[in-house]
Amino acid sequence: xNARRLAAGAVALLTALPLLATSGSAQARPxxxxxxxxxxxxxxxxxxxxxxRPPVEIAVESLSPVSIKxxxxxxxxxTLTNTTDQDVRGLALLTxxxxxxxxxxxxxxxxxxxxxxxxxxxxxxxxxxxTTLAAHQATSFTLTIDVTANGLAGGQATVFPLVFRATGxxxxxxxxxxxxxxxxxxxxxxxxxxPLRVVWIWxxxxxxxxxxxxxxxxxxxxxxxxxSLLNLGALGASPTGAGGRYAPVxxxxxxxxxxxxxQSENTAGQQWLADLxxxxxxxxxxxxxxxxxxxxxxxxxxLSGDLANxxxxxxxxxxxxxPNAQLQSVAWPVDGAVDQxxxxxxxxxxxxAALVSGDQVPPTLDAGSATxxxxxxxxxxxxxxxxxxxxxxxxxxxxxxxTDARTAQMARQQLLALLAVAVAERPNQTPPRDLVLALxxxxxxxxxxxxxxxxxxxxxxxxAPVPLSATxxxxxxKRASLRPYPADARTAEIPTxxxxxxxxxxxxxxxxxxxxxxxFPDDKLTRPIDQTLSRAESVFxxxxxxxxxxxxxxxxxxxxxxxxxxxxxxxxxxQVTLTSKDGKVPVTVDNALSEDVTVTIGLTATDPTRxxxxxxxxxxxxxxxKQRVLVPAKAQRSGTFKVRLVVATPAGMQLxxxxxxxxxxxxxxxxxxxxFTALGVLVLALLFRLRRRLxxxxxxxxxxxxxVPDVPLTPTSGGAS
Numbered sequence: 026x027n028a029r030r031l032a033a034g035a036v037a038l039l040t041a042l043p044l045l046a047t048s049g050s051a052q053a054r055p056x057x058x059x060x061x062x063x064x065x066x067x068x069x070x071x072x073x074x075x076x077x078r079p080p081v082e083i084a085v086e087s088l089s090p091v092s093i094k095x096x097x098x099x100x101x102x103x104t105l106t107n108t109t110d111q112d113v114r115g116l117a118l119l120t121x122x123x124x125x126x127x128x129x130x131x132x133x134x135x136x137x138x139x140x141x142x143x144x145x146x147x148x149x150x151x152x153x154x155x156t157t158l159a160a161h162q163a164t165s166f167t168l169t170i171d172v173t174a175n176g177l178a179g180g181q182a183t184v185f186p187l188v189f190r191a192t193g194x195x196x197x198x199x200x201x202x203x204x205x206x207x208x209x210x211x212x213x214x215x216x217x218x219x220p221l222r223v224v225w226i227w228x229x230x231x232x233x234x235x236x237x238x239x240x241x242x243x244x245x246x247x248x249x250x251x252x253s254l255l256n257l258g259a260l261g262a263s264p265t266g267a268g269g270r271y272a273p274v275x276x277x278x279x280x281x282x283x284x285x286x287x288q289s290e291n292t293a294g295q296q297w298l299a300d301l302x303x304x305x306x307x308x309x310x311x312x313x314x315x316x317x318x319x320x321x322x323x324x325x326x327x328l329s330g331d332l333a334n335x336x337x338x339x340x341x342x343x344x345x346x347x348p349n350a351q352l353q354s355v356a357w358p359v360d361g362a363v364d365q366x367x368x369x370x371x372x373x374x375x376x377x378a379a380l381v382s383g384d385q386v387p388p389t390l391d392a393g394s395a396t397x398x399x400x401x402x403x404x405x406x407x408x409x410x411x412x413x414x415x416x417x418x419x420x421x422x423x424x425x426x427x428t429d430a431r432t433a434q435m436a437r438q439q440l441l442a443l444l445a446v447a448v449a450e451r452p453n454q455t456p457p458r459d460l461v462l463a464l465x466x467x468x469x470x471x472x473x474x475x476x477x478x479x480x481x482x483x484x485x486x487x488x489a490p491v492p493l494s495a496t497x498x499x500x501x502x503k504r505a506s507l508r509p510y511p512a513d514a515r516t517a518e519i520p521t522x523x524x525x526x527x528x529x530x531x532x533x534x535x536x537x538x539x540x541x542x543x544x545f546p547d548d549k550l551t552r553p554i555d556q557t558l559s560r561a562e563s564v565f566x567x568x569x570x571x572x573x574x575x576x577x578x579x580x581x582x583x584x585x586x587x588x589x590x591x592x593x594x595x596x597x598x599x600q601v602t603l604t605s606k607d608g609k610v611p612v613t614v615d616n617a618l619s620e621d622v623t624v625t626i627g628l629t630a631t632d633p634t635r636x637x638x639x640x641x642x643x644x645x646x647x648x649x650x651k652q653r654v655l656v657p658a659k660a661q662r663s664g665t666f667k668v669r670l671v672v673a674t675p676a677g678m679q680l681x682x683x684x685x686x687x688x689x690x691x692x693x694x695x696x697x698x699x700x701f702t703a704l705g706v707l708v709l710a711l712l713f714r715l716r717r718r719l720x721x722x723x724x725x726x727x728x729x730x731x732x733v734p735d736v737p738l739t740p741t742s743g744g745a746s
Contacts, residue, residue, distance in 0.1 A: 078108040079204035081116070081158065081191040084431045091441055091477075092211040092485050093185075095178035099170040099210070103432075105154070105191055106163040113158040115200060116193040118166060121145040122177065123186035123207065129396050129418075129446050132184075142188050146175045158193070177212065182449040182487075184442045185210040206431065209438040211445030213487050219457035220489040221448045223482045224399070224413070224496060226311075226357070226380065226463035227258045227274035229301070232574055233316050233560035234285040245286055246293035250469050255297060257475050259304040261483065261490070270483040271476075272490030276350075277311040277357055280342035281560055287346075302347055309492040310350040311357060315339040316559035317466070320358045321510070322518035323562060324367045326525050328532060332367075333374040335559045353493055355380060359466060359564045361415045364510035365405075372405035379403060379410055380463065383417040384511070389502030396447035398458035400501035413496065415463045418443055424465050427474030437477045441485075448487045457489070459496045466564070519567055523575065531558055534582050540678030541589065544622045550589060557582040592618040593646075595626075595672055595683055601658075602688040609655035610685070612670065616646040623675055628658050628685075630668045635661050636687065643675065660689040 085103040093099060107113050121142030126132050150166045158164055170187075172178055177185060187210050191203040229251055231244055244251045260271035278301075286294030286301075314320070314335035323332045336356075343352060356363075356371040361382030371379055386401050401412040422429060422440050430436040447460060464470070482490045525532045535558060542551045557578055566575025596613035616622050627641030637659040646652045656670065670683040 079191075080107070080109050080195055081113055081193065081203035082106045082108055082431070083118075083189045083191055083204050083206045085189070085206075085208050085435050086432055087434055088208065088210075088438065091438065091481055092213060092445070092487070093172050093177065094213055094215075095173055097172045099172065100167065101170070101187075102165065102167045103189075104163050104165050105158065107158045107160055109195065110160050111196045112160055113193040113195055113203065115156060116154050116158050116164075116191070118150060118154060118168075119145060119190040119192065120148045120168065120170070121188045121190070122210075123188055125180075126184040126186065126209075126442065126446055127181065127449055129443070129450065132442065132446050142190065144176070146170060148175075172212075177210075178214065180214070182213045182217070182445070182452050183211075184445050184449070185212055206435075208430070208435045209442035209445075211441055211485075211487075213445075213448075217448060217487040218453040219451075219455050220487050221444060222457050222459045222489045222491045222495070223272065223444070224459060224461045224491060224493050225261075225272055225274040225479070225482070226277055226415070226461060226493070227254065228277040228279075228313075228464055228466050228468065229254055229258075229282060230277070230279040230313065230317055230466045231282060232565040232571060233279075233281045233563050233578070245291065245297040249293075251282070252293075252297060253470050253472060254464075254468065255301060255304070257470055257472060257479065259300070260476070260479055262304045262306075262308060269480060271479040272482040273308065273492055274479075275309040275311060275353070275493040276305055277313055278343060278347070279313045279317045280315050280339040280346075281556065283342065283346045284556070298346070302349070305347050305350040308350055309353055309494050310343060310347060311353045311355045311493070312336075312340045312343040313357065314559070315342060315556060316561070316563045317359075317565070318559060318562035319519045319564040319567065320356075320370070321362070321364055321367045321514070322521070323524065324364075324370045325518070326521040326532075328524055329366075329370040329373070331524075331531075331535065331559070331562060332370050334555070335562070336371075336374045336376065338556070338559065351492075351494065354378060355493065357463075360514070361385070361420075361463070362511055362514035363507075365507070368403055368410070368507075369406045372407050372410050377410055379412050380415055380461065381412050381507070382420065383414040385508045386412070386414040387505045387508060389504050395450040396458065396460065398499065398502065399461045400459060400496060400499045401504055402501045403507065411497075411501070413459070413461050413493070415461045416443075419460070419462050423462060423468075426468065427471040433471055433474040433477070436474060437481070440478060441481060444482075444488060452487075456499060459491075459499055517567055517569060519562070519564075519572075519575070523566075523572075524562070529579070529583065531561055531579060534558060534579070534586065537586060537678065538582075540674050540676040541586065543676035543678075544593075544624060544674045545620045547620075550618060550620050554582050554585045554589070557585060589618065590680055592616070593622055593624065593672070593680060595670065595681060596651075597670055597683055597685065600686045600688065602690065603658060603660050604690055606660050606689075608658045608660065608689075610658050610670065611653060612656050613651055613653050614644060614646045614672075615651045616648060618648060620648050622646050622648075624680065625673050625675060626654065626656050627671055628656060628668050629671055630666065632666065635664065635666045635689075636668055637661055641671075641673070658687070660687070663689045665689075 083103060083105055085101060087102045089100050090097055105118065122144050123141050124143050148168050148170060150168045154166060155164055186207045188205065188207045190205050192200060193203055194200055231251060243249055246252060258274045258276065261273035283298055286298040288294060314332065315338040316335060318332060318335050320332055340352060343350065354375065354377045356376045356379040358367060361380055363379065363381055368379065388397055397414065399413045401414055403410050403412040419440060425436065427433040427436040430439060482488045524530060527533055538551050538554050542548055561575050561578035561582065563575065566572050594615040596615060601610050610628060612626060614624065623643060623645045625641040625643050627639065628636060630636035639657050639659055642656065644654050665686060665688050668685050668687050670685055671679060672681050673679045
């Protein structure tokens with residue numbers, strides 16, 4: 026494809042829509058733009074310079090009305106720019122229409138099509154074009170198109186490609202086509218029974234600021250990104266003014282922004298917050314999780330609890346700071362890319378709906394090629410939640426921020442063409458269909474582009490802007506399961522090691538904070554650390570964006586925790602003397618914090634035969650006070666030995682340890698036991714010897730010799746005569 030056609034065709038419309046709806050082209054659907062946040066994201070305007078630009082560049086600056094009906098007269102203004110170093114002679118501008126576009130399929134299939142004129146229109150420009158256009162010079166043109174007189178009236182609702190062709194002679198060449206470009210004209214011959222209901226999702230999101238006072242005014246002050254988004258979104262919240270009606274938006278607000286905006290040093294932020302509170306009165310607001318964490322990456326790392334905490338914290342924050350808003354229980358993963366475990370986590374956290382990318386939502390079983398209505402049922406492990414599909418082609422166009430065509434007006438007509446074919450496919454369908462338009466999270470809006478779209482969606486008879494809550498009763502079609510989570514979205518996530526890499530990782534610090542929190546009656550002091558860690562999990566710290574910002578917040582959380590831990594100190598003498606086996610070690614606990622603290626204190630010795638391990642005792646010290654406590658100690662023997670005085674949280678997290686030298690002058694239990702045992706042995710030995718002597722004495726006394734009595738001799742019988 027040569028340079029002229031590249032500039033006039035594909036380069037101008039890379040993201041979604043065809044340059045011209047000609048029949049017969051059947052190109053593959055474009056891949057989403059991959060940006061800093063991953064899937065997809067805002068991109069800059071295509072760079073077309075030098076030889077890539079057509080010799081004469083046509084730009085349509087304005088077009089009114091943006092949608093036509095029989096009897097209308099269309100006014101078009103624009104410019105022709107000579108991009109070469111040579112004069113263009115015999116300059117002429119031809120205007121025509123291409124083949125009607127009546128379906129979304131035809132619009133998508135014509136992505137890489139070349140501009141083609143099916144019918145030339147008899148139109149003159151005013152003022153007349155110059156016959157010669159000097160090198161690097163531009164000329165403006167205005168033309169009018171009578172819809173009926175040019176045969177555009179009649180037939181069904183459709184979209185006309187409006188084609189402009191510049192011709193002339195450049196140098197010694199013959200008369201040639203110097204540029205072709207197309208824009209779009211939706212056509213509706215009559216009223217529409219079921220206007221397409223359009224839901225605008227309007228994010229107020231940014232890389233989370235540090236909790237320390239930092240000047241974040243640049244995004245809140247006049248001309249800043251968030252100020253511009255607030256001003257544009259507020260158009261629909263105001264009564265009809267001189268500019269006419271504007272579509273209401275459903276706000277998606279990242280809660281930590283409100284903390285940054287409310288800092289006393291940030292007057293621009295304070296005004297921004299006050300204006301947000303005013304314009305969201307009675308409006309739909311989606312509370313993003315606090316810090317807008319990388320939800321799928323968190324769940325993948327096994328930290329579903331962190332996601333649930335961020336959801337609860339975010340909702341509580343907005344309920345307090347936007348008390349008059351209508352908070353919606355809706356999840357919105359970045360760019361709508363989600364996997365099943367994350368849907369399960371959303372449902373477990375109490376959310377009842379989710380915005381998901383239309384790229385992941387299959388068509389209804391009987392849809393054919395017609396544009397789908399947004400509602401879809403999403404099954405989870407616990408229950409089903411209501412899904413709303415973000416239109417994928419519109420998503421890509423909005424990511425282009427009006428740069429996917431040569432002018433904001435031409436980009437505006439592209440999006441209107443998408444909406445128009447959705448209506449033209451089924452102009453009388455009831456109930457009406459819903460279509461979700463979501464700005465990228467990091468949108469840096471072109472006010473001209475978005476103001477025009479908000480005005481169009483509020484005033485065109487075939488469109489009906491509604492808040493998100495208005496779709497709650499719409500029935501979802503029968504669809505298959507979600508398509509797989511995109512591989513590119515997986516690649517873009519924050520790595521798991523960032524969350525679970527050890528004691529200094531986010532998970533490690535979360536555990537330390539939870540242990541430390543057990544010291545306090547509530548989470549007042551530890552909540553700021555939790556908030557800092559939630560901001561450290563933000564999707565804005567993905568590798569392709571600014572991972573250093575996330576690491577900075579992790580370091581900040583470490584410092585905040587260390588500062589709190591340093592608020593509880595012990596004062597104790599280096600040497601302690603115990604005069605009895607059950608002694609007391611005097612310790613002063615200094616609580617410099619603004620909350621009462623409960624700590625456990627105990628003595629530990631490396632040799633339990635010297636000092637018994639007594640269970641630690643619990644003490645509560647009032648806020649801002651010093652308190653003297655007596656820690657029990659029980660010596661096992663006399664002598665001098667080293668011990669440690671340990672202070673910990675009730676949950677067991679050690680806060681500090683002080684080495685002590687203990688002098689024991691009393692007999693301990695073991696010493697006394699040995700002594701009494703030895704004494705007992707001596708006593709027993711003595712008793713044994715006494716017993717033996719007594720028995721001997723008694724034996725000697727019982728065996729004394731008695732005298733032998735005299736016995737007379739008696740003769741036996743038969744003795745001598």
